[in-house]
Amino acid sequence: MSLLQVQNLSVSYGKASALNNMSMEVNEGEIVAVIGPNGAGKTTLLKAITGLIKVKGGTVLYKDNVITGIPAHNILGRGISHVPQGRQVFGDQSVEDNLILGAFTIKKEKQKIQELIEREYERFPRLKERRKQQAGTLSGGEQQMLAVSRALMSDPDFVILDEPSMGLSPIFVKQIFDTLLELKKSGKTVMVVEQLAMAALAISDRAYVLQVGEVKLHGQSRDLLRDDVLIKTYLGSTSAN
Ligand SMILES: Nc1ncnc2c1ncn2[C@@H]1O[C@H](COP(=O)(O)OP(=O)(O)OP(=O)(O)O)[C@@H](O)[C@H]1O
Ligand SMILES: [Mg+2]
Structure with missing residues (x-):
């Protein structure tokens, strides 16, 4: 279809x-x-x-x-979720806050957001290790992982x-x-x-x-x-x- x-x-x-x-x-x-x-x-x-x-x-x-x-x-x-060209993460926010921001379309269902965060940490363990780090200080590859994970936080089709x-x-x-x-x-x-x-x-x-x-x-x-x-x-x- x-x-x-x-x-x-x-x-x-x-x-x-x-x-x-x-x-x-x-x-x-x-x-x-x-x-x-x-x-x-x-x-x-x-x-x-x-x-x-x-x-x-x-x-x-x-x-x-x-x-x-x-x-x-x-x-x-x-x-629909869009990972734009040039990994546009929120550089002055932590890795975890970037992920939370990615979930804004699913409003305030805290439990669901937590589950999605855990799923992304499983996908990219590197992000879990660096959950408190400012996104702007991640390496290029780590920022790209974060950009992908953030897009997946809205649980898109x-x-x-x-x-x-x-x-x-x-x-x-x-x-x-x-x-x-x-x-x-x-x-x-x-x-x-x-x-x-x-x-x-x-x-x-x-x-x-x-x-x-x-x-x-x-x-x-x-x-x-x-x-x-x-x-x-x-x-x-x-x-x-
Ligand atoms: N905001 C803009 N103002 C004027 N021209 C633009 C703008 N954005 C893109 N263009 C032009 O439109 C054309 C297509 O650009 P686009 O960014 O879609 O290409 P692309 O295939 O993604 O290229 P790349 O592989 O370099 O990312 C280019 O000639 C570009 O210069
Ligand atoms: Mg392009």
């Missing part, structure tokens, strides 16, 4: 078009990867879905309801991540990608923008290749993985690692 449908979406910044009449969908229970070169419009797509920017045209449907034009906090309340591997060493990258597979196993749906195209194809079910605001290619990830020449044509050989 289709969970998210993006139909003929266009976004412009002033006169410059960032997304041009693009369409895509995410089915329930899938991991969908969005890959493409810098400036392709990947972040713009995620922001348009989660209500962080205004769209010029087109429609976004979530669970068959139109969500275009709805304020971001209402979209979060519907079970659908998790959207923007370049979760950025700036991470291979061991942290693996941990983040393993987390995406665990999320899928636990019944969640995942959409991930990645610059590590091959790694993203390896863990996803389907993928879209964006270039200058348009879908240039899409299909089953395993087929795209074999389509080495095409990937290199659209992504450049340096991104195709």
Whole structure:
């Protein structure tokens, strides 16, 4: 079943078009990867879905309801969570307070919040060790774990991540990608923008290749993985690692 449908979406910044009449969908229970070169419009797509920017045209449907034009906090309340590009944690707050802030859509059910915190500490024991530490003093990889965990504190059905591997060493990258597979196993749906195209194809079910605001290619990830020449044509050989 289709969970998210993006139909003929266009976004412009002033006169410059960032997304041009693009369409895509995410089915329930899938991991969908969005890959493409810098400036392709990947972040713009995620922001348009989660209500962080205004769209010029087109429609976004979530669970068959139109969500275009709805304020971001209402979209979060519907079970979508967004890990933005560049791990934006609250640097002057502790790790644990960042997690609590991530749960704001589930109001004040203290017991539930505590359970969710424990679940995240199980997922990333490193965060538990550092629960009292100011988030701004965590290493880059630890901040990325916190950004992911904070997004999961709203107990979303659908998790959207923007370049979760950025700036991470291979061991942290693996941990983040393993987390995406665990999320899928636990019944969640995942959409991930990645610059590590091959790694993203390896863990996803389907993928879209964006270039200058348009879908240039899409299909089953395993087929795209074999389509080495095409990937290199659209992504450049340096991104195709
Ligand atoms: N706030 C903004 N104002 C003006 N132009 C913008 C703004 N945000 C993005 N753009 C432009 O829109 C285009 C798409 O940007 P976007 O951030 O969506 O790309 P991206 O695919 O996420 O790239 P990257 O891989 O570098 O993160 C780029 O040309 C960018 O310069
Ligand atoms: Mg981006």
